[in-house]
Amino acid sequence: MNEEVKISRKLRRAALLLLFQHHRLPGAKGWELRKALGKDYMKIIKLLNRRLEELGLEIKIVHESGSEEYTEEDFDRARFYVVCKSPAIEELSGWRIDSLAVLAASIAYIISKQGRVNRSEVEELLREKFPDWKIEYDLNNFIRRGYLSEDDSGNLYIGWRTRAEIDKKTLLEIIAGYFPSEENQKL
Amino acid sequence: MPQRKDEYYEELAKIINLCQSIRTKGEDPFLIDIPQKLQLLRKLLPKWKLIEELLMDAEAMKELSLMVKLQSDWIKRKASGLFIDPFLIRAKISLMGKKELASAFLSSWHPIVSLEQLTSKKLEEALDYWRALIPLSQRLKELEEVRKIEESTLSISDLMKLKFLSDRTFEEELLRMKEELKNLKEPIDYWKFVVKEDYESTILRAYILSFIISEGYVDLMFNPIEERILILPSSASKKKTPRSFPIAVNYEKWMEKKNERRG
Numbered sequence: 001m002n003e004e005v006k007i008s009r010k011l012r013r014a015a016l017l018l019l020f021q022h023h024r025l026p027g028a029k030g031w032e033l034r035k036a037l038g039k040d041y042m043k044i045i046k047l048l049n050r051r052l053e054e055l056g057l058e059i060k061i062v063h064e065s066g067s068e069e070y071t072e073e074d075f076d077r078a079r080f081y082v083v084c085k086s087p088a089i090e091e092l093s094g095w096r097i098d099s100l101a102v103l104a105a106s107i108a109y110i111i112s113k114q115g116r117v118n119r120s121e122v123e124e125l126l127r128e129k130f131p132d133w134k135i136e137y138d139l140n141n142f143i144r145r146g147y148l149s150e151d152d153s154g155n156l157y158i159g160w161r162t163r164a165e166i167d168k169k170t171l172l173e174i175i176a177g178y179f180p181s182e183e184n185q186k187l
Numbered sequence: 188m189p190q191r192k193d194e195y196y197e198e199l200a201k202i203i204n205l206c207q208s209i210r211t212k213g214e215d216p217f218l219i220d221i222p223q224k225l226q227l228l229r230k231l232l233p234k235w236k237l238i239e240e241l242l243m244d245a246e247a248m249k250e251l252s253l254m255v256k257l258q259s260d261w262i263k264r265k266a267s268g269l270f271i272d273p274f275l276i277r278a279k280i281s282l283m284g285k286k287e288l289a290s291a292f293l294s295s296w297h298p299i300v301s302l303e304q305l306t307s308k309k310l311e312e313a314l315d316y317w318r319a320l321i322p323l324s325q326r327l328k329e330l331e332e333v334r335k336i337e338e339s340t341l342s343i344s345d346l347m348k349l350k351f352l353s354d355r356t357f358e359e360e361l362l363r364m365k366e367e368l369k370n371l372k373e374p375i376d377y378w379k380f381v382v383k384e385d386y387e388s389t390i391l392r393a394y395i396l397s398f399i400i401s402e403g404y405v406d407l408m409f410n411p412i413e414e415r416i417l418i419l420p421s422s423a424s425k426k427k428t429p430r431s432f433p434i435a436v437n438y439e440k441w442m443e444k445k446n447e448r449r450g
């Protein structure tokens with residue numbers, strides 16, 4: 001078979017694996033891609049990434065642990081997602097603005113506390129701006145959706161979806177660098 | 188450095204509590220001086236003789252190693268540029284309005300693009316499944332029947348009912364074994380004591396010995412270095428926290444120990 005045709009088929013296969021949900025979680029694991037595309041699957045992924053960029057999308061690789069350099073095994077265990085390259089516009093979210101505020105505050109606070117904080121502490125922080133029923137509802141909703149996770153001891157963590165979708169550094173920079181405008185101060 | 192054994196114990200408990208508190212509250216893992224605590228554990232190690240003491244020592248060691256991991260994560264986080272004072276973040280969150288917080292989120296949000304799809308093949312499989320599915324009322328009945336024969340633990344009275352033991356035999360065996368252990372001065376190997384030529388007697392001896400240990404007539408000690416379980420004369424004067432220590436006795440183990448004894 002012609003090399004070009006082979007690559008084109010592999011590109012289509014990779015796109016299907018990444019875009020269509022075939023497990024509980026979206027995306028695909030590195031080992032799944034290797035199985036479907038062969039041992040040089042990273043080359044196909046890079047090629048697909050270039051094609052997706054034209055559509056404003058990109059492939060994001062989320063590793064199980066943070067490291068300076070990743071081995072082949074690390075890539076096998078990592079999860080590959082297709083995400084929007086530019087930050088999303090408000091209309092895409094479909095969520096109420098106050099729910100987004102709850103999520104932003106919770107994620108930023110959890111990151112600042114080394115990735116884990118007791119739920120009661122987050123609730124206390126949110127109580128300054130939101131009623132109890134809303135905090136309870138939103139936190140549970142974001143845990144269900146994978147943005148946050150909670151253990152049996154009532155500690156909140158960053159969930160798998162936050163690791164895939166949120167640029168944590170940008171979020172922290174925006175919040176830490178916030179200064180109230182004169183207009184806000186008057187209010 | 189502590190002087191008495193209960194003080195040594197207290198030191199271990201302090202290390203465990205401190206580590207657990209740091210872990211659960213998400214406090215700074217560098218609050219704990221790990222080299223100093225490790226030195227203390229090293230000094231205390233030769234003083235531990237009983238299994239519960241060694242288990243507590245192991246727990247302290249485990250907690251300290253978790254602290255090392257937390258410290259490593261903390262450094263990685265700091266190096267990655269994600270380190271920021273939680274008080275600052277908290278203060279800024281309080282200052283920001285809902286709109287500003289939502290806008291901060293949207294500026295850093297790159298949503299996953301994913302589709303859920305239904306293929307004709309999956310639809311066919313689902314239809315086949317539906318056709319083969321027995322009505323719920325029938326399935327519940329079957330489940331109840333299965334539940335009736337669940338695994339359970341046999342008590343002495345159950346064993347007596349099943350004629351494995353008679354009231355008299357058990358009491359007699361218990362007394363006979365106590366007699367055997369009466370003059371125990373030195374620790375003896377658990378398996379050497381329990382294993383007999385036939386499998387049934389071995390099981391019975393292990394079962395009866397568990398009662399005798401629970402009564403406190405003799406003690407059990409696990410030597411982690413030699414991986415040996417020892418039966419010791421009871422030390423009634425010491426107040427100890429009772430701990431359960433499961434020992435699996437099965438046919439393979441019996442064969443292995445019997446061969447070891449012969450070999």
